[in-house]
Amino acid sequence: MSAPLLEAEEVSVTFDVPRAGAWPWTPPDRLQAVKAASITLEPGKTLGLVGESGSGKSTLARAIVGTVPVSSGRVLWRGQDWAAASPRQRRAHGRHVQMVFQDPLAALNPRMNVGQVVAEPLVTHFPEMPRSEVRKKVGAMMERVGLLPSLVNRYPHEFSGGQCQRIGIARALITEPDLVICDEPVSALDVSVQAQVVNLLQSLQRDMGLALMFIAHDVSVVRHISHRIAVMYLGRIVETAEASELVENPCHPYTRALIASVPIPSPKAERARHRPVLQGELPSPLAPPSGCIFRTRCPIARDTCAQAVPEFNDIGGQHYVACPYLPGSS
Amino acid sequence: MIATKSVADELAAAAPIKGRSLWADARARFFRNKAAVAGLIALVCVMLFALIGPFISPWNNEDIDWNVLGNVAEAGRPSLETGHWFGTDALGRDLFARTVQGTQISLMVGIVGALISVIVGTLYGAVAGYFGGRIDAIMMRTVDVLMSIPYMFVLILLLVVFGRSMLMLFIGIGLVSWLDMARIARGQTLSLRSKEYVEAAIATGVRPFTIILRHIVPNLLGVVIVYATLLVPSMIIYESFISFLGLGVQEPLTSWGALINAGAAEMNKSTLWMLAWPLFFFVITLFGFFFVGDGLRDALDPKDR
Numbered sequence: 001m002s003a004p005l006l007e008a009e010e011v012s013v014t015f016d017v018p019r020a021g022a023w024p025w026t027p028p029d030r031l032q033a034v035k036a037a038s039i040t041l042e043p044g045k046t047l048g049l050v051g052e053s054g055s056g057k058s059t060l061a062r063a064i065v066g067t068v069p070v071s072s073g074r075v076l077w078r079g080q081d082w083a084a085a086s087p088r089q090r091r092a093h094g095r096h097v098q099m100v101f102q103d104p105l106a107a108l109n110p111r112m113n114v115g116q117v118v119a120e121p122l123v124t125h126f127p128e129m130p131r132s133e134v135r136k137k138v139g140a141m142m143e144r145v146g147l148l149p150s151l152v153n154r155y156p157h158e159f160s161g162g163q164c165q166r167i168g169i170a171r172a173l174i175t176e177p178d179l180v181i182c183d184e185p186v187s188a189l190d191v192s193v194q195a196q197v198v199n200l201l202q203s204l205q206r207d208m209g210l211a212l213m214f215i216a217h218d219v220s221v222v223r224h225i226s227h228r229i230a231v232m233y234l235g236r237i238v239e240t241a242e243a244s245e246l247v248e249n250p251c252h253p254y255t256r257a258l259i260a261s262v263p264i265p266s267p268k269a270e271r272a273r274h275r276p277v278l279q280g281e282l283p284s285p286l287a288p289p290s291g292c293i294f295r296t297r298c299p300i301a302r303d304t305c306a307q308a309v310p311e312f313n314d315i316g317g318q319h320y321v322a323c324p325y326l327p328g329s330s
Numbered sequence: 331m332i333a334t335k336s337v338a339d340e341l342a343a344a345a346p347i348k349g350r351s352l353w354a355d356a357r358a359r360f361f362r363n364k365a366a367v368a369g370l371i372a373l374v375c376v377m378l379f380a381l382i383g384p385f386i387s388p389w390n391n392e393d394i395d396w397n398v399l400g401n402v403a404e405a406g407r408p409s410l411e412t413g414h415w416f417g418t419d420a421l422g423r424d425l426f427a428r429t430v431q432g433t434q435i436s437l438m439v440g441i442v443g444a445l446i447s448v449i450v451g452t453l454y455g456a457v458a459g460y461f462g463g464r465i466d467a468i469m470m471r472t473v474d475v476l477m478s479i480p481y482m483f484v485l486i487l488l489l490v491v492f493g494r495s496m497l498m499l500f501i502g503i504g505l506v507s508w509l510d511m512a513r514i515a516r517g518q519t520l521s522l523r524s525k526e527y528v529e530a531a532i533a534t535g536v537r538p539f540t541i542i543l544r545h546i547v548p549n550l551l552g553v554v555i556v557y558a559t560l561l562v563p564s565m566i567i568y569e570s571f572i573s574f575l576g577l578g579v580q581e582p583l584t585s586w587g588a589l590i591n592a593g594a595a596e597m598n599k600s601t602l603w604m605l606a607w608p609l610f611f612f613v614i615t616l617f618g619f620f621f622v623g624d625g626l627r628d629a630l631d632p633k634d635r
Contacts, residue, residue, distance in 0.1 A: 121535075
C-alpha cells in the first residue's frame with residue numbers, strides 16, 4: 001500500500017441556515033451536511049462515492065476541493081493539512097486537484113470560447129507560458145479527450161452535452177493534476193454517452209496516473225470505474241469497501257437497498273428478484289435522527305439503534321460498516 | 331467526433347472553425363428588429379448632427395444677428411436666405427448653432443452619466459455580490475443610504491455652493507447614476523456566483539478579482555447594457571430638468587433643457603420654432619434610446635421573449 005495521496009479525517013461541514021422571519025441576532029439553524037467523514041485515496045486509484053440526493057456527496061467533494069469551508073476535521077494532501085492553508089496556497093494547490101461537474105453546459109462560461117475555457121487553468125497557474133505553447137497544449141488536450149482541436153473558437157452552446165463534458169474534462173486535466181474529483185459527471189448524460197465518458201475517464205486515468213474521486217448515485221457506474229466505494233447517507237459514510245466486495249457482499253442495510261435498486265437488464269431476472277424497497281423520505285439534515293441516522297428507514301432497526309451512534313467496524317479485508325447487525329449475525 | 335481517423339486528421343489540420351459567440355448571435359437578432367434599427371439610425375443622425383453641425387453652420391452660437399433683433403417674430407423665422415435655418419432665439423442668436431451646441435451638451439451628459447454608472451455601478455455591484463456576507467451588507471447599505479438622500483436637492487446644493495459648471499454637473503450626475511446599477515449588478519451577481527463555471531474557476535485557483543472580471547462581468551453585461559441605454563435618456567431628462575430650473579449649464583453654453591425652457595417662455599409670441607426644434611431633437615433622441623434599449627434587451631436575453 002503506497003502513501004495516501006489524500007486523506008480526509010473526520011471532516012464535518014456545517015452550514016448556517018438563517019431561520020425565516022427571525023431577528024438577525026437569533027442563532028441560525030445548523031445544517032450538518034457532512035458529519036465526521038473519513039476517506040483515504042491512493043495515487044492512481046479511484047474512490048467511488050454513492051448515496052442518494054442530499055446525502056452530502058457533493059458537499060464532501062467541495063470540502064476537499066476547498067470551495068466549501070471545512071467546519072472540523074482535516075484534509076491531508078500528501079500528509080499536509082491544507083484546510084488550514086492560506087487562500088494563496090490553496091489557489092496554488094488548484095493545480096493538483098481539479099473538478100469535473102455534473103451539468104456539463106453550466107460548468108462552462110457561455111461568454112468564453114472553448115479554447116479560453118480549456119486554457120484557463122493553464123493561464124492561471126503558468127502565467128509566463130508563451131501563448132503559442134498554451135495553444136499547442138490546448139489542442140493536444142482537446143484531441144486527447146476526443147474533440148477536434150479546430151473547434152477551439154467555438155462556444156459552449158454549440159456543443160452537445162457529451163462534448164461539453166469532454167471539454168470540462170479537458171479543462172480539468174490540462175494542468176496534469178494528481179486528483180480529479182468528478183461530481184456526478186455522467187448523471188446528466190444519455191446512457192450511451194455515459195459509457196463513452198466513463199471509458200474516457202478510465203483511459204485518461206491509466207495514461208496520466210490520475211487519482212479519481214467519482215461521485216454518482218448509480219451504483220453500477222461507480223462499480224465499473226472504482227477501486228474502492230464509500231456509501232454515504234445523510235452526511236455520514238455508512239460503509240466503505242473494495243468495489244467488488246461492496247457490491248457482492250453489502251453489509252449495511254442502506255447499501256443493500258441501494259444495490260437492490262439497480263435494475264437488472266433482463267426482464268425475467270428483474271421480475272423474479274426480491275427487492276427490499278426503502279420506505280419513506282430522507283430525514284431533514286436540520287434534525288437528524290438520534291443514534292443511527294438510518295434507523296427511521298431501516299428494515300432491521302431495533303430499539304437500541306436510537307440510543308448510540310453505531311461504531312465504524314472493520315469486518316475484515318478493509319471493509320468498514322457502521323452497523324452492528326450484520327446479515328447472518330442475527 | 332466519431333469521424334474516422336483520416337477525416338479527423340484532415341479537419342484538425344484545417345484552419346480553426348470560427349465560432350458564433352453569444353455576442354454575434356445577439357447582434358444578428360438586434361439587426362432583425364426593425365424598430366431598434368430605426369432607433370439606432372435616428373440616434374446616429376442626431377450624433378452626426380451634433381458632430382458636424384458646427385462646421386456647416388453659417389452662424390456662431392454666441393453671435394447676435396442685429397438685423398433680427400427687435401423683430402424676431404418676423405425676421406427671425408426659419409429661412410434659408412438669412413442662414414438661420416432653424417430661425418433665431420429671442421435674442422437673435424442662430425437657433426441651428428444653439429441646437430447643435432445643446433445637443434452636444436445633452437448627449438455628453440447622458441453618455442457620461444451612463445458610463446459612470448456602467449463602470450462604477452457594475453464593478454461595485456459585482457464585488458458586493460461576489461464576496462457576499464458582511465462586505466455585501468456594508469456595501470449595499472451604503473448604497474441604500476446614498477439613495478435615501480434626495481438627489482435633486484444634493485445636485486442643486488452642489489451647483490449653488492460650487493458654482494454652475496460642467497464639471498459640477500457631471501459630478502452631481504455621477505454621484506447618483508451608479509446606485510441603481512450597483513443594485514442590479516449585485517442581484518445578477520448573486521445568481522451568477524452559484525453557477526458551476528464560477529465554482530470551477532474557484533476550484534482551479536483563479537484569483538477572486540480575476541473571476542469577477544473574467545466570469546461575472548461579461549455575463550452581467552447583457553443586463554447592464556440594456557439598463558445603460560435606458561439610463562442615457564433619463565440622464566438627459568434629469569439634466570434638462572436642472573437646466574429648465576435655470577441651474578444647468580451656463581450661458582452662452584446651452585442644452586436641450588435650457589433651449590426648451592427659453593422656447594417655452596416665448597410660446598405666446600408666435601415664435602413656436604424656438605420650442606419646436608430643440609423639442610424635436612429631444613424627443614427623437616429619447617425615442618431612439620428607448621427603442622434601441624428594447625431591441626438590445628430582446629437581442630441579449632432571448633429566453634425572456
